[in-house]
Amino acid sequence: MTNKTNRLFCWKRELSVAGAYGGLLLLLAGAAPDFYAGDKFRTILVSSAPVLVAAVGMTLVILARHIDISIGSQFSICGVVAGFLAAAGLPMPLVAALTVVGGGLMGAANGALVAGLGLPSIVVTLATMVSFQEALRWERQGAKVMGPPDFYWFGLGQTAGQLLVVAGAGVVFAAFAWGLRGLAAGRAVYAVGSDAEAARLAGIRPGRVVFWTFVTMGALTGLASLLAAVRFPDVDPNMGKGLELQVIAAVVVGGVAISGGRGTPVGALVGVLLLASIGPALAFLRIPAQWEKAIQGAIILVAVASDAFNLRLRRHAGAGLVAR
């Protein structure tokens, strides 16, 4: 194998999902060119921005061979907190910073329980998911929070606001996509997720790495929540419902292995875009909307099955090399 094809091989999964996405766009261009006429595309981008930010965080957590299913609840809490802070008259940059810190604190709680006590992350985050959610319901009773005028699109008007939301998500994505390759900390995440014991033998502290991935996940959830909340004049305390599944699905479709250690934020990006486009695409193709979930489910199944298949293929290839 030459160096170049080897490189391409490494991006195989991201490329095949991107290919599927490209196929969908082409299909739309042929069957329903109206899709590109209005601002449909822009709407998809803007509504995907918060999901992308959360998906980047989830990529970190899953790479470290963990999972966080409490992000939906964190997302709702952060949105409500942001609304209150803005209503109290704090300047928007401070509101943003405090929301991110709030998310980080909730992530730290998860991280401390998982890394400090060695509890399984799915159970810990299930518990925090329920407690965060119930705490919020007890406090808000489902009532919305009215934000001040400068909360809606950061007070910049819709066009500039939309641009800021998409740009913000893009910057976060680019920073993490690069950081996972170019930072020692990113390397440590991959090492811990692949083989925590080997990483420990190499002088990395797996507990610390896991703790900080959860903190980062929380902080990014806070940011995502802010990017989602400013799209409406008031904040719905149920805005995060089901977000965790949406995000995990996108990340898995994008080729981040649930078994840890393999995948990239680029894959997560393609996964987010693909899943977000299914719904609008169906509407333009005049397929009943009920099919959206079924198709998304099928895509997830295909993605996971192809992972299993590839893994088996690689094992065989590996065995062949060893024998030689």
Added chain:
Amino acid sequence: MGTLLRLTEISKAFDGVQALRGVSFELRAGEVHALVGENGAGKSTLIKIVTGAHRADAGTVEIGGRAVVENSPLVSRSLGVAAIYQQPALFPDLTVAENVALGFEPRGAWRRVRWGERRARARGLLERIGARIDEDLPVSALTMPEQQLVEIARALGADARALIMDEPTASLPERDADNLFRIIRELRGQGVGIIYISHRLDELASLADRVTVLRDGSAVATRAMKEVDRAELIRLMVGREISTVFPKRSVKVGETVLELRGVGCRASGVRGVNLSVRAGEIVGLAGLVGAGRTELARVLFGLTPADSGEIVLGGRAVAIRTPSQAVALGIAYVPEDRRRHGVILDMAVAANASLAVLRRLSRLGFLDLEGERTLAEEYVGKFSIKAASIESPAGTLSGGNQQKVALARWLATKPRVIILDEPTQGIDVGAKSEIHRLMGDLAAEGMAILMISSELPEVLGMSDRIAVMHQGALAGILERAEATQETILALALGHRGAA
């Protein structure tokens, strides 16, 4: 006496490494047949072929006079073979009666469990071996010797006529061992045949009727136990010619780098080890599996920190409580299980090589990717690592090349002391001698090397001094000139000054 079990010309290879070569073995009814040999001589493989866990590449297996073509754990068990391992393989949360009954439930309608019958059966079997254990207790509430008795009862319940016991006394106090011997003799009287694996040659002398010695995958002798003494057995176990030439270089040995003074760790069973390693010196650490060699390495690397004694590094007493402290102090540890923890199979060769020096290779957390590439290319060249590119996942490399990547990772830390745990296990001959050559180079550069190896020729060929461990403690230290396979094995078996 009838023959319960007959193996004829059994051969088996794993990944090109020959584990058994044409071994023939026979077990008669009413005999205790001992199976002895060094680590890696092929005892476990032979047992696994009898129980059907592995399938032989060549040769035939006959159980109870019937040729078994497709052996499997289910088939061998139905033909009356049962195995009892060092660590009891019971279900800790089920009761004694449930454990004994497992797999032998009545075949009636609905497969309904008859609790009364189940209990009575367990009680009967336990009585047959004279064990007084409440059959309603969960197994986790029993002591280790009691669990072993439950395993024997379970084997008898399966109507086992050929019983395999793998080091059953390894973790038993003497009194319980005596009880076990009494049961074994009783079973022998009832016509059960027993394959008995043990490193305790003394107990074999009083217990076994015949003994078969395995060496390097071949059965070198089967004798009546009365006809051989201990010295003869040891000679049979090691009596091989050292054919490989080891590239041992004479290196000027420098100052003491690492010194252990009475180092112990209760949690891992290491006791009072006094040992020193000097610059440019290779100290071989020999001993049987479970003698505490890897445990000692893990103590030195801070994985299970020492709780007694003193570790002196470069003349200074140090506390090593975590691997990252050990790395910072200049200690490197290349672990035994290369495929699991030596290299990370999913990660690229370059990323594997730099994993232990990420801190040195980065500034303010930013990785110097160019520096990483230089580092990886340097070691790929120096060690002639065969990989498609430094970006290929380590899992695509051969075992020998993976081991070189693991070595590269640790040499990149520029250690003062390197601990190599079974550095050449399971890799082919060519790669093996390359690793040996590299070890010589490292010693010549003044590194202190502690090499754990179960291969006596390797220990003898590469070491300046040989420390032998037995049951967690140091049994003795031999100079290169005075060490022979016999003296090492005698120390490893716990016979001071024998042979």
